[in-house]
Amino acid sequence: MFAKFIPGLGAMAAPLAGSLNMRIGRFLRLDALGALAYCSVWLGIGYAFSGSLREITESLGRASHAALFLLLLLGFSYALALVVFTMRAQRYEGIDRITADNLYGRLQEQTPEKLMIIADVRSHGYYDPGMQRIKNSIRVEPHRLKEELIALREFMVPECEVYLYCSCLRDTTSVRVAHMLMQENCHTKVITGGMKAWIKAGGEVELVPETDLQHLPRFD
Structure with a gap:
């Protein structure tokens, strides 16, 4: 029933139940209760912290925009430096x-x-x-x-x-x-x-x- 909360154990629940000769009906009931509990817990956490999650997603959105701006700024700076170095190299062509x-x-x-x-x-x-x-x-x-x-x-x-x-x-x-x-x-x-x-x-x-x-x- 609680196997879904432990990473890796959920995949082993069915083989373990079979090795212990657990009846199919009982296994299905416990598995359904475990799935319901798992979904309920995460839904409850999402509902309880919905405000914080909204702030986090908005912060991530702003961060992505800032990262894009920084990337464009770096690209522009690189292109500008390339132009400056090229102009300097042309100035020294007569050497x-x-x-x-x-x-x-x-x-x-x-x-x-x-x-x-x-x-x-x-x-x-x-x-x-x-x-x-x-x-x-x-x-x-x-x-x-x-x-x-x-x-x-x-x-x-x-x-x-x-x-x-x-x-x-x-x-x-x-x-x-x-x-x-x-x-x-x-x-x-x-x-x-x-x-x-x-x-x-x-x-x-x-x-x-x-x-x-x-x-x-x-x-x-």
Whole structure:
């Protein structure tokens, strides 16, 4: 009679009744009473808490509308970000690039036609004593490019080629710095793939000199 209130036991009621040799009539009466009690209990609960259930369903309806609005807002934000990134990429289309393999091959030439300068424009500074950089490269701080540009002027001559590298996805920092330098009539090229591509091409690297490290304050 109460088997319907216990999950899983209702399916076992008929086999158990048969194994105990319960008469069919008695089983049907008890099963009908159990079904009536089960339905009555849940109907009573629904009637007693009808007001609360109505509030819950209304809250769920409002939540579904809010979720739909949030989903549409996220979709619009994604589309807007995609448009902005596409416009930025088009602005940087004029930036010249060079592969790490090509640059490494040119550096192996015994007498290069022009002076070749490789500049590290990674967005983070030299803080880790174990940091590496491309051998003989110079550091250009992208966050204070105007000040760095004064020092770079001595390299910006027709007989000099300047190559930039970073460790960002899609060479973001290198491209941005190259674009800013191009506006100052300083022509540069971006090493595609940055530091990782250079190492993969077999290019030489070196530890950052102690004099170039930026020591963070210590609190002993």
